[in-house]
Amino acid sequence: MVIGHRGAPSYRPEHTAASYELAIDLGADRIEPDLVVSRDGVLIARHDAELSRSTDVADRPEFAIRRRTADVDGELQTGWFVQDFTLAELRTLRAIERLPAVRPLNTAYDGRFGVLTLADVVELVRRRSTPTRQIQVQAELKHPAWFATQGLPMTELLAAELRRLDAARPDGPVVVMAFEQEALRQLRADLGSGGPTLVQLVDEEGVQDALLTPSGLREISTYAQGIAPHKGRILLHGADGSLVGVSDLVSQAHRAGLTVTPWTLRPENLFLPRHLRSGSDPHGLGDAQTEARLLFALGCDGVISDAPETAYRARAELTAEALAPVRPRV
Numbered sequence: 001m002v003i004g005h006r007g008a009p010s011y012r013p014e015h016t017a018a019s020y021e022l023a024i025d026l027g028a029d030r031i032e033p034d035l036v037v038s039r040d041g042v043l044i045a046r047h048d049a050e051l052s053r054s055t056d057v058a059d060r061p062e063f064a065i066r067r068r069t070a071d072v073d074g075e076l077q078t079g080w081f082v083q084d085f086t087l088a089e090l091r092t093l094r095a096i097e098r099l100p101a102v103r104p105l106n107t108a109y110d111g112r113f114g115v116l117t118l119a120d121v122v123e124l125v126r127r128r129s130t131p132t133r134q135i136q137v138q139a140e141l142k143h144p145a146w147f148a149t150q151g152l153p154m155t156e157l158l159a160a161e162l163r164r165l166d167a168a169r170p171d172g173p174v175v176v177m178a179f180e181q182e183a184l185r186q187l188r189a190d191l192g193s194g195g196p197t198l199v200q201l202v203d204e205e206g207v208q209d210a211l212l213t214p215s216g217l218r219e220i221s222t223y224a225q226g227i228a229p230h231k232g233r234i235l236l237h238g239a240d241g242s243l244v245g246v247s248d249l250v251s252q253a254h255r256a257g258l259t260v261t262p263w264t265l266r267p268e269n270l271f272l273p274r275h276l277r278s279g280s281d282p283h284g285l286g287d288a289q290t291e292a293r294l295l296f297a298l299g300c301d302g303v304i305s306d307a308p309e310t311a312y313r314a315r316a317e318l319t320a321e322a323l324a325p326v327r328p329r330v
Contacts, residue, residue, distance in 0.1 A: 001302025002311045003138055004028035005264050006047065010307040013095045013106055014054065015045045016113035020121065024128050027312030030136040030175065032304060033121050036143070037152040042087040043118040043161055047098065049143060050079040055093040056111060063089075073146045083150050090115045102268060102283050118158075122165050122173055129173075138175040138261075138304075140201065144183040155183050159190040168195050177201050177228050179208075188223045197225045199261065204230035212249060217256035226259035226301070234262055234298060235291070241274040250299040263304035265292055265311060289314045 007019025008026055020031045033045035049072050052058045057080045058067075066085075069078040082090070095113045097106040118139060125135040144154040158176070162168035168191050177199035178184050184198045200220045202208050210216050212233065220227060229249060236245045253260045267288040269277040276287040292303050293314035305311045 001030065001261060002028050002308050002315065003030045003032050003261060003302055003304040004308040005032050005304045005306050006034065007031055008306070008308055009098075009106075010103065010267055011106065013097045013109050013113065014047065015116065016095045016109075017116060017120075017124065018109065018113055020124055021128070023308050024125075024135055026307075026309035028135070028308040029302075030138040031121070031125065032138045032140060033116075033118065034140045034142050035118060035154070035158070036082045037147050037150075037154055037157060038085055038087050038090055039083055039152075040086045041152060041157050043154075043157060044082060044087075044090060045116045045118065045121055046082060047142065049082050049147075050077045051082055051085075051093070052079040054095060054098045055115065056096055057093055060093070073143050083147070083152060087117065102270065118161060118174075119165060122167060125173055134173075136173050136175055138177060138199070141176065141178040141180070141183050144178060144180055155186045155190065159187060162191070162196060170194065170197055172196055175199060179203065181211075181223075185223050198223065199226040199228050199259075200224045201263075202227055202229040202233065204232045212252070214252060214256070217253055217258060221256045221258055224258070226261060227253055228261045228263055228304065231262040231265065231291075231295065231303075234260075234295065234300070235273065237273060241272075241277075243273040243275060246298060254299065259301040260299070261302035261304055262295060262300055265295075265303050265305040265307070267307045267310060293317060 004023025006014035008023040009019055012019040012022055015033055023031050034047045035043045036046050036049050038044050057063055066080055070081055093115050094111040096110040100107050121137050125137055129135045141154055147154045167174040175197045179201040202211055234247055234249050238244045250260050265288055267285050269284050269286045270282040272286040276290055278286045288307055288310040292311040295303050296315055296318055303311045
């Protein structure tokens with residue numbers, strides 16, 4: 001499985017129609033929107049609740065008065081927050097590159113694309129799917145418990161929206177993932193065993209360590225069908241970024257009946273293991289294809305990538321090798 005992380009943000013501003021469309025063109029089987037919630041309860045495709053990093057809201061004088069400081073999941077942030085805007089207001093905003101220092105060429109697309117809803121993204125994949133190639137959405141819930149404290153119960157809103165979109169089924173167009181176990185458990189309770197595929201996200205280190213023990217993985221299997229761990233949980237790195245080994249997480253998860261789709265593969269040197277970097281510029285492009293190939297070779301069921309074509313090519317290489325005829329020894 002090749003999953004386009006926020007579309008193809010190595011080449012277009014993330015969470016835009018252009019980014020999602022390009023990801024599909026580059027070989028993605030799924031596209032991955034992050035979801036936040038508007039003031040009127042609509043699920044919006046944005047990575048952050050704060051909007052100024054990925055939209056032009058800071059340049060819009062009509063919204064200047066809405067700039068404020070808010071506590072987002074224990075972190076004080078100052079800016080413009082999605083829960084203070086209706087969908088109609090969000091539709092007036094234009095997307096900008098979220099990482100301009102890393103991807104300066106993407107700033108050429110600033111202002112060209114608008115803000116999308118989950119329904120927009122589902123419509124896009126349905127339009128792009130064919131009988132022989134079914135594209136899916138792998139949506140991530142951002143801060144569901146925190147949004148609930150804002151009077152916006154994300155999991156309830158998502159369950160209702162999936163039913164409305166005829167997407168609340170295992171073979172439907174939407175897969176749902178989240179870091180918060182309770183959100184996934186609630187979706188399972190709301191939608192039942194006939195609901196969409198659920199995936200437990202796992203961060204690089206910290207409080208979620210217990211989830212990746214044999215007992216933790218078995219517990220995940222009671223409410224989800226897969227895990228999406230940080231790639232560093234599988235490819236182990238030293239302090240200098242060197243690859244020092246691999247873990248047995250993939251085989252352990254498979255024993256528990258779970259799929260494994262690690263995140264996030266990015267082509268810039270800054271994000272790659274030391275031996276796959278090219279040159280000294282941290283923003284220069286290294287060998288992301290080899291990283292994807294290694295993860296596939298270790299048995300990962302998919303990878304989540306900012307540059308989907310690198311994973312697509314890695315998969316094609318391994319498939320070609322597996323299908324190549326064995327030459328008899330002379």
